[in-house]
Amino acid sequence: MLSNNATVADALKSRRSVRGFKPDPVPDEVITEILQLAQLSPSNCNVQPWRVLIASGEKCQVLRQKMHDAIMTGKTMNPDFPSYPKFEGKYRDRQIDCAKALYGAMGVERHDSAGRLRASARNYEFFDAPHVLFVGMERDFSTAIAVDVGMYAQSLMLLMSAQGIASCAQASVSYYPDIIRTFFDEPDNTGILFGISFGYEDEAVAANDARTQRIPISETVKWVR
Numbered sequence: 001m002l003s004n005n006a007t008v009a010d011a012l013k014s015r016r017s018v019r020g021f022k023p024d025p026v027p028d029e030v031i032t033e034i035l036q037l038a039q040l041s042p043s044n045c046n047v048q049p050w051r052v053l054i055a056s057g058e059k060c061q062v063l064r065q066k067m068h069d070a071i072m073t074g075k076t077m078n079p080d081f082p083s084y085p086k087f088e089g090k091y092r093d094r095q096i097d098c099a100k101a102l103y104g105a106m107g108v109e110r111h112d113s114a115g116r117l118r119a120s121a122r123n124y125e126f127f128d129a130p131h132v133l134f135v136g137m138e139r140d141f142s143t144a145i146a147v148d149v150g151m152y153a154q155s156l157m158l159l160m161s162a163q164g165i166a167s168c169a170q171a172s173v174s175y176y177p178d179i180i181r182t183f184f185d186e187p188d189n190t191g192i193l194f195g196i197s198f199g200y201e202d203e204a205v206a207a208n209d210a211r212t213q214r215i216p217i218s219e220t221v222k223w224v225r
């Protein structure tokens with residue numbers, strides 16, 4: 001049974017993107033119970049559109065190598081869904097602040113191209129996590145259905161956080177969906193949205209010292225009353 005001492009607020013406050021993991025695996029029974037609870041996430045018409053593919057242990061190592069080889073050899077990226085738009089204005093400012101926090105923690109200077117490439121490649125190594133999962137849905141589903149998948153992923157990561165399990169949601173690993181589908185013997189109509197590396201945080205990894213701030217709700221919420 002999972003420990004239920006943490007509140008939802010506790011899980012939200014402790015959850016953050018971790019980019020360095022210990023090799024220690026999360027017990028299968030803990031992962032299974034988290035998946036069962038996440039299945040209770042909200043879903044439009046109860047269609048439960050999420051498709052989850054998980055690799056652990058040696059299988060995770062094999063997939064890690066395949067993904068790393070792809071990025072390092074310059075394999076063409078072909079994401080199933082449109083990539084993120086170019087951020088402008090205040091959104092661009094927030095993106096830059098996030099990059100400064102991360103690269104600053106790693107000691108990578110702005111003009112250090114080699115260092116930035118190594119940092120980017122870490123995504124495809126799953127940050128040495130002992131587990132990685134990919135979340136997808138039917139390719140012909142709309143963005144409205146992707147919202148359901150996003151709520152599922154939030155449930156999943158909060159449940160992990162409540163158990164002291166670190167995670168990092170990664171859009172970048174979805175750029176090679178064919179590798180993922182082939183590895184899991186998954187049909188072509190499963191579109192890959194993003195990945196989540198997870199395990200126990202390695203506090204010795206410099207990237208894990210990065211911290212970002214949230215803006216006040218006055219900038220995101222309009223309340224009429």
